Amino acid sequence: MRLPLLNSRLAGMGTTIFAEMSALATATGAINLGQGFPDTDGPSEIAQAAADAILTGKGNQYPPGPGIPELRQAVAGHQKRFYGLDYDPDTEVLITAGATEAIAATLLALLEPGDEVIAFEPYYDSYAACIAMAGAARVPLTLRAPTFRPDLEALRDLVTSRTRVIMLNSPQNPTGMVLTADELAAIAELACERDLLVVTDEVYEHLVYDGTHIPIASLPGMRDRTVTISSGGKTFSFTGWKVGWVTAPPPLLSAVRTAKQFLTYVSSGPFQYATAKALELPDSYYTDLRDSHRRKRDLLATGLTEAGLHVYQPAGTYFITTDVSSLGESDGHAFCRALPQRCGVVAIPNVVFYDNTEVGRSQVRFAFCKNDEILAQAATRLKTLHRTA
Numbered sequence: 001m002r003l004p005l006l007n008s009r010l011a012g013m014g015t016t017i018f019a020e021m022s023a024l025a026t027a028t029g030a031i032n033l034g035q036g037f038p039d040t041d042g043p044s045e046i047a048q049a050a051a052d053a054i055l056t057g058k059g060n061q062y063p064p065g066p067g068i069p070e071l072r073q074a075v076a077g078h079q080k081r082f083y084g085l086d087y088d089p090d091t092e093v094l095i096t097a098g099a100t101e102a103i104a105a106t107l108l109a110l111l112e113p114g115d116e117v118i119a120f121e122p123y124y125d126s127y128a129a130c131i132a133m134a135g136a137a138r139v140p141l142t143l144r145a146p147t148f149r150p151d152l153e154a155l156r157d158l159v160t161s162r163t164r165v166i167m168l169n170s171p172q173n174p175t176g177m178v179l180t181a182d183e184l185a186a187i188a189e190l191a192c193e194r195d196l197l198v199v200t201d202e203v204y205e206h207l208v209y210d211g212t213h214i215p216i217a218s219l220p221g222m223r224d225r226t227v228t229i230s231s232g233g234k235t236f237s238f239t240g241w242k243v244g245w246v247t248a249p250p251p252l253l254s255a256v257r258t259a260k261q262f263l264t265y266v267s268s269g270p271f272q273y274a275t276a277k278a279l280e281l282p283d284s285y286y287t288d289l290r291d292s293h294r295r296k297r298d299l300l301a302t303g304l305t306e307a308g309l310h311v312y313q314p315a316g317t318y319f320i321t322t323d324v325s326s327l328g329e330s331d332g333h334a335f336c337r338a339l340p341q342r343c344g345v346v347a348i349p350n351v352v353f354y355d356n357t358e359v360g361r362s363q364v365r366f367a368f369c370k371n372d373e374i375l376a377q378a379a380t381r382l383k384t385l386h387r388t389a
């Protein structure tokens, strides 16, 4: 048998850090502030809608390839309600198995081997894997502490004749950075000037505490070259349902759909009905979600600071990036592996999201999408940590 079995494109991408750290939390009984999932489910009427869909035979058999019409209309309605963007539910909206499949389908559809994708590191792990599976090359623009703002001159310098896509994620996992109107305008200008596609992952669009979320598709010249990706996981606190979506003009959407139909074909039938209902929740649902998470952010940030960690205050997402060198530690990965034994908490080392690993070596991410009591308990445990040097 020819070895190694895992092909060279995926070499070194063993088990995701989220699976590794959640398994560690289960094995040790530690509080899991690693993988980002809420410990409280979303609205009960939305859960009821999923149960009703199953029991009344809605979506139990293959739903339509592009997604059920009710959900495509609800996604289009959401883009209009929050951003004034018009998308045709029939030709410009595609339902996917979470944002994860949307990212995979988009990159597999749009990239040729040898193409370059500029992405802002630290980046969400599936970007690197999907770019690799497409045979393309990732080109990192490094975001640096303390602000994690992109260096737009450096971005311009990274564009070559092989650049095909700029990949954005705002609000950004893991740093919590939210791109400003000026930054988005500069990126849009560059994309238009160099005729680049933009793929934008906006799964944390409703979790912005400072500033506002602006979809780059709403900027002049951008609608025709942008694939926008989001999902219901974070917005409705049902990360296990895996209902995601893509909005893009017809030629881009049709390319993404071509790849998507050979990945899952379709998924999550009954959950598509429930997510359609969720997207139509009143504005108050969305503001309450944001306000409760802003409070949780502040609660955990205070706890982490009191525990001696250096906190980089996030403007969005449900993650706080810290620097453990304030505790005398230099290796975030080793810190995270030892943390459950040392004080019963699990966190994620940001270094795994970097190509330039030196930059992220001492950064550690904590999730705050948890009950207040759990956050307080985690903070109490972290305060037992002592400086190692």
Ligand code: PMP
Binding pocket: 036, 097, 098, 099, 100, 101, 124, 169, 173, 201, 203, 230, 231, 232, 233, 239, 242, 243, 244
């Ligand atoms: N993008 C980012 C930035 C994420 O943090 C996540 C994780 N939830 C995803 C995509 C995947 O989203 P989904 O669960 O909808 O597949």
Ligand code: GLN
Binding pocket: 016, 018, 019, 034, 035, 036, 037, 173
């Ligand atoms: N998006 C979640 C996080 O960043 C994890 C999703 C996953 O496990 N792939 O923590």
